Amino acid sequence: MTESPFGATSTTDDVLADIDLSGHVAAVTGGTGGLGLETGRALAAHGAHVVLAGRDADKLAAAQAAIRDQHGDASIETLVLDLTDIASCRVAAMSLLTTNDRLDLLINNAGVMCTPFGRTPSGFETQFGVNHLGHMAWTVPLLDLLSRSATADSPSRIINLSSAGHRFGDIDLEDPNYEHRPYDEWEAYGQSKTANVLFSVELERRVGPLGVRSAAVHPGGIHTDLGRHMTPEVLTQLKARIAQTNPDGDFSWKSIPQGAATTVWAATTPVLAARAGVYCEDCGVAEVSDDPTASAGVQSYAVDPQRAATLWDRSMEMLATA
Ligand SMILES: NC(=O)c1ccc[n+]([C@@H]2O[C@H](COP(=O)([O-])OP(=O)(O)OC[C@H]3O[C@@H](n4cnc5c(N)ncnc54)[C@H](OP(=O)(O)O)[C@@H]3O)[C@@H](O)[C@H]2O)c1
Structure with a gap:
């Protein structure tokens, strides 16, 4: 792990204690x-x-009211975004672009x-569609504004x-939508969370220099x-997986x-201004580890630059059909 004054028990307010985000826009x-509600509140x-x-x-209205109850002067707007619906992702991005002239944190x-x-209306497997493709469809139109807002x-x-759940499955780049293989809930969550890491790696390559x-x-x-x-059965499977990677029972x-x-650490730390495209946990940058018994770290398949580039291209092809 990278050196950081913060760790597993630090809170959002600990991390942001000396940070003033005035003038910044965060979505x-x-x-x-x-x-997400706590992240929005803290920012x-x-x-x-x-x-x-x-x-x-x-x-959304309830979330906005809950934050304003705690922080009367909080500056918040709400935006309808349904990640199962690619058209909604594109419309939401366009809406943000019309109401904001900068975007610092996404x-x-x-x-x-x-x-x-299940499948989204575009035919994508639900977890891959919501967790990865919907976010990609909403993010790509915002890249130019993010770049223009940077100094x-x-x-x-x-x-x-x-998620550490990226360990439950690498992405199947040939069949990400489970058209030719039996469905498994955990594997599908794993591949969608692997996709989130690969997306970060490829974003860093493409827009890090901007x-x-x-x-x-x-x-x-x-x-x-x-x-x-x-279901209770699936919960039992999860407990067994946690026990496997935490044989000493040290999971908290x-x-x-x-x-x-x-x-909020990753959104604000100077560490990432120098080194990004990484996977963070416990307020630090995690090591790459393929040790099946390790309870921390990121699998090498999730940070492979070639797979990241291939996933980007495959995802853009899929989004072009949506
Ligand atoms: N909690 C954990 O232990 C844990 C561990 C590892 C990773 N994570 C990751 O952390 C993130 C936040 O999870 P959480 O624990 O805060 O879960 P949560 O309480 O279930 O919150 C998930 C949020 O995502 C929204 N959402 C779900 N489907 C959506 C869609 N189609 N379009 C737009 N918004 C949608 C939900 O809105 P609705 O209420 O309208 O559904 C809700 O606001 C997730 O990406 C998760 O994978 C969490």
């Missing part, structure tokens, strides 16, 4: 609950204008986990929420609504402010 997907509390994006207008946080087999002292950032730095984040294990699709759940801390 957060999945801003209606869990880690707004430290001066950023926050665009909270989510698919449900009522939940936090691609929304996600689904372990959904039963030498303050590069823009794109932070993609991945002042937009990218990183993937594993937030830790946090009790949120993410488990809403888990994080609070929501601790879980969102790595996101």
Whole structure:
């Protein structure tokens, strides 16, 4: 891990304590609950204008009100974005471009986990479609604004929420949408979270030199609504997987402010201004590790630059049909 004054138990407010984000604009997907709501709250509390994006207008209004209850002067706008619907992703991006003349931080946080087999209206497998392709469709039109908002002292950032669950599956570049292989909920979550890391690697190659730095984040294990699709059987499988990589039983759940801390760390740390396209956890940059018993680190397949470039091209082809 990179040296950092923060770690697994640091909270969003610890990380942002000495940081003033006034004048910065941050967009957060999945801003209606869990880690996204806390990320939006913390960024707004430290001066950023926050665009909270989510698919449900009522939940967005409630999230905005909840933040304003805590921080009366928070500057927040809401934006409807349904990541299952590629047209909605493009419309939301265009809407952000008309209401904001800068964008400094793009936090691609929304996600689904372990959904039963399903397809988006464009025919993409649900987890790959929402967690990766929807975010890509929304991000690409925003790259130019992110680049124009960057300065030498303050590069823009794109932070993609991945997961230690990227270990559950590499991406199948030949069949990402489960057209020719049996579906497995965990493997599909794993490949979508691997895609989030590869997307960060390729974004860094493409727009890092234009002042937009990218990183993937594993937030830790946090009790949120993410488990809403888990059956008792699937939950048992998850516990078995955690036990496998934590044989000493040293797994600790994080609070929501601790879980969102790595996101806001990655969004603001000078460490990433010098070295990005990386995977972060516990408020630091993780090592690459293919040790199957390791409980931390990123698998080498998730940071492979060639696979990252291939995924980008395959994804653009898929989005062109949507
Ligand atoms: N919690 C953990 O332990 C953990 C661990 C590793 C990684 N992560 C990652 O952290 C991120 C945030 O997860 P969380 O724990 O905060 O989960 P959460 O409480 O379930 O929040 C997920 C957010 O994503 C939104 N979302 C889901 N589908 C969407 C769609 N089609 N379009 C737009 N928004 C959509 C949800 O909105 P609705 O309420 O409208 O559905 C919600 O705001 C995810 O990417 C997840 O993979 C979490």
